[in-house]
Amino acid sequence: MMHSLKQIFPRHDLIAFAILAAILAIVFPLTMDIFRLNLVGKYLTYAFVALGLVLCWGYGGILSLGQGIFFGLGGYCMAMFLKLEASSPENTAIQSTPGIPDFMDWNQLTELPWFWEPFHSLPFTLFAVIAVPTVFAFFIGVAMFKRRVGGVYFAIITQAIAAILTILIIGQQGFTGGVNGITDLRTFLGWDIRTDSAKYLLYFVNLVLLFICLVIAQCVRKNKLGRILVAMRVREERVRFSGYDVSNFKIFVFCLGALFSALGGAMFTLQVGFMSPTFVGIVPSIEMVILCAVGGRLSILGAIYGALLVNFAKTSFSETFPELWLFAMGALFISVVLFFPNGLASLYQEYVLPWIKARFKPRVKTKPEAKVESKAKPQPELSEATDDSANLPAGARYEN
Amino acid sequence: MKTNDFVLAVEGLTVSFDGFKAVNDLSLYVDEGEIRVIIGPNGAGKTTVLDLICGRTKSTSGSIKFRDKELTKMSEHQIVHAGVGRKFQNPSIYEDLTVFENLELSYPKGRSVFGALFFRRDQAVINQVKAIAESIFLADLLDKPAGLLSHGQKQWLEIGMLLIQEPDLLMLDEPVAGMSVAERKKTAELLKRITKGRSVVVIEHDMQFAEEIADRVTVLHQGQVLSEGSMERVQNDPKVIEVYLGH
Ligand SMILES: Nc1ncnc2c1ncn2[C@@H]1O[C@H](COP(=O)(O)OP(=O)(O)OP(=O)(O)O)[C@@H](O)[C@H]1O
Numbered sequence: 001m002m003h004s005l006k007q008i009f010p011r012h013d014l015i016a017f018a019i020l021a022a023i024l025a026i027v028f029p030l031t032m033d034i035f036r037l038n039l040v041g042k043y044l045t046y047a048f049v050a051l052g053l054v055l056c057w058g059y060g061g062i063l064s065l066g067q068g069i070f071f072g073l074g075g076y077c078m079a080m081f082l083k084l085e086a087s088s089p090e091n092t093a094i095q096s097t098p099g100i101p102d103f104m105d106w107n108q109l110t111e112l113p114w115f116w117e118p119f120h121s122l123p124f125t126l127f128a129v130i131a132v133p134t135v136f137a138f139f140i141g142v143a144m145f146k147r148r149v150g151g152v153y154f155a156i157i158t159q160a161i162a163a164i165l166t167i168l169i170i171g172q173q174g175f176t177g178g179v180n181g182i183t184d185l186r187t188f189l190g191w192d193i194r195t196d197s198a199k200y201l202l203y204f205v206n207l208v209l210l211f212i213c214l215v216i217a218q219c220v221r222k223n224k225l226g227r228i229l230v231a232m233r234v235r236e237e238r239v240r241f242s243g244y245d246v247s248n249f250k251i252f253v254f255c256l257g258a259l260f261s262a263l264g265g266a267m268f269t270l271q272v273g274f275m276s277p278t279f280v281g282i283v284p285s286i287e288m289v290i291l292c293a294v295g296g297r298l299s300i301l302g303a304i305y306g307a308l309l310v311n312f313a314k315t316s317f318s319e320t321f322p323e324l325w326l327f328a329m330g331a332l333f334i335s336v337v338l339f340f341p342n343g344l345a346s347l348y349q350e351y352v353l354p355w356i357k358a359r360f361k362p363r364v365k366t367k368p369e370a371k372v373e374s375k376a377k378p379q380p381e382l383s384e385a386t387d388d389s390a391n392l393p394a395g396a397r398y399e400n
Numbered sequence: 401m402k403t404n405d406f407v408l409a410v411e412g413l414t415v416s417f418d419g420f421k422a423v424n425d426l427s428l429y430v431d432e433g434e435i436r437v438i439i440g441p442n443g444a445g446k447t448t449v450l451d452l453i454c455g456r457t458k459s460t461s462g463s464i465k466f467r468d469k470e471l472t473k474m475s476e477h478q479i480v481h482a483g484v485g486r487k488f489q490n491p492s493i494y495e496d497l498t499v500f501e502n503l504e505l506s507y508p509k510g511r512s513v514f515g516a517l518f519f520r521r522d523q524a525v526i527n528q529v530k531a532i533a534e535s536i537f538l539a540d541l542l543d544k545p546a547g548l549l550s551h552g553q554k555q556w557l558e559i560g561m562l563l564i565q566e567p568d569l570l571m572l573d574e575p576v577a578g579m580s581v582a583e584r585k586k587t588a589e590l591l592k593r594i595t596k597g598r599s600v601v602v603i604e605h606d607m608q609f610a611e612e613i614a615d616r617v618t619v620l621h622q623g624q625v626l627s628e629g630s631m632e633r634v635q636n637d638p639k640v641i642e643v644y645l646g647h
């Protein structure tokens with residue numbers, strides 16, 4: 001996978017990554033107070049989901065309207081660990097059964113359910129954050145893709161699963177905290193996560209994880225697997241006759257998307273301090289798709305910018321007109337789909353990039369030796385591809 | 401009958417779409433190294449036969465043996481791995497990828513998920529892609545997105561994608577359809593070159609072209625074999641003349 005760094009990270013991608021890293025790791029922390037920064041951190045947990053959707057939907061053509069399932073499972077796993085830590089016998093001495101989470105006590109449970117037990121252990125919890133959603137995605141994937149269920153049917157089924165999971169969580173109040181979710185989380189291995197310094201640190205942990213996911217996504221899209229996904233999107237049938245078992249590739253990318261979402265969910269719990277069914281169901285799942293569409297569904301970096309912009313808009317908009325936000329969101333989605341099917345990334349590709357190129361071209365010409373040097377390893381595919389990109393068929397552009 | 405002498409032995413093959421038998425109790429034997437041309441009027445079931453062999457359509461009954469393997473039980477990619485390659489009637493290529501990438505994807509390595517993840521574009525791959533591109537007249541267009549190729553070039557590319565799989569049995573569905581006269585000539589030359597030493601099943605409407613390359617010809621009509629043998633024999637068969645000329 002790491003065979004040629006240059007092939008996976010061509011220069012313009014490297015620059016784009018660096019710009020994003022600078023904005024998130026330097027500009028934001030320097031210019032924002034911790035309240036705002038924590039908000040950005042929260043938005044970025046949705047970016048994990050949007051990133052997974054770029055691979056699943058943008059590349060592989062698999063539209064999942066149920067990514068909240070995995071975000072929620074990851075978030076709940078983390079929340080269970082934190083809740084157990086917050087429910088030590090000393091903290092819960094006033095309960096009729098001390099040592100179990102408060103909501104269990106309220107629901108007349110007298111002992112911890114068996115599936116909560118292992119969440120006393122941090123290693124198990126971290127494993128579960130990753131494994132539970134991914135394995136669940138694997139089963140959904142096998143059940144659907146091996147039977148060649150795809151397209152709209154798949155989208156509807158994922159949505160149904162998201163709805164069922166929400167109902168289950170709300171219904172099993174004693175085990176899950178019900179509609180309120182798992183709240184009042186305090187410490188992580190004794191370290192108070194509600195303090196400002198903890199929030200700063202968690203913001204950066206979140207960033208590091210996000211960039212790890214970005215690098216994984218970049219590796220996937222830049223090697224053969226990514227090209228198989230692109231091929232599958234329009235010509236699934238042909239891919240079979242090139243000798244590939246299409247369902248396995250779909251299962252893989254769906255699991256990867258679930259894994260990303262789960263990490264986002266776990267980081268959400270840590271940064272925001274609670275997890276509830278509002279982040280599992282249909283509405284958040286569709287919101288995630290909108291983030292991805294606004295950013296540009298073929299652009300892994302676009303997913304991050306999309307998540308930030310839409311959520312900034314959401315926050316400022318819903319402060320003033322809370323009841324109008326859903327309509328605004330719908331309008332945004334429809335107009336993006338109608339007018340910018342490839343999202344913000346297409347604006348960047350169409351207007352910003354040519355402008356940058358036009359401005360910086362003369363400088364390159366005055367330094368021919370530098371250019372020769374940097375092209376020492378010829379990359380004919382790349383240079384040619386950019387020349388041709390002006391008249392590429394739909395879908396092949398805007399990938400960045 | 402012993403099926404081992406044949407590269408492909410189709411016996412009693414039937415497929416019914418809601419009661420309509422597009423292929424009806426069809427038997428067909430192709431020898432190793434033989435070039436078989438299938439002709440027949442529109443809707444005779446020619447494409448459906450190829451669909452059945454390559455696993456795209458599941459048969460209602462009958463058997464398809466490729467060497468010793470029963471293909472009716474296998475899925476599409478397994479049939480490809482067994483060595484059967486198929487070109488579609490309408491050019492079916494990956495428009496969003498370049499010519500190079502189209503050929504590379506068809507290269508028979510790294511076909512599992514992790515194989516693809518760790519696939520290296522090494523010199524062997526590059527050389528093979530270039531060699532194939534040369535033979536299909538696309539050597540100068542390796543970096544061009546395949547969606548921008550002309551119709552004829554797309555047909556060649558799909559033939560190239562097939563060749564790079566190195567199949568033992570090559571199935572081509574109307575490879576020269578929709579081509580200009582010049583392209584047709586080049587394609588005929590290409591096909592003659594690539595069919596040497598392989599077992600090939602070609603569907604073709606162009607009689608002259610069929611006559612040039614065929615070892616034997618099978619005429620299909622309403623899902624059944626109407627006549628079979630050398631081109632000359634088939635052309636003089638009264639049943640064939642009846643189907644093609646009179647109604
Ligand atoms: N999936 C399907 N469902 C229903 N009917 C089908 C299906 N596939 C093919 N048919 C029918 O089977 C018959 C044979 O079709 P087929 O495509 O095999 O003909 P063909 O010999 O390839 O014709 P052409 O020369 O036009 O390509 C046609 O009447 C067609 O409508």
Ligand SMILES: [Mg+2]
Pocket residue numbers: 446447448489573
């Ligand atoms: Mg046909």
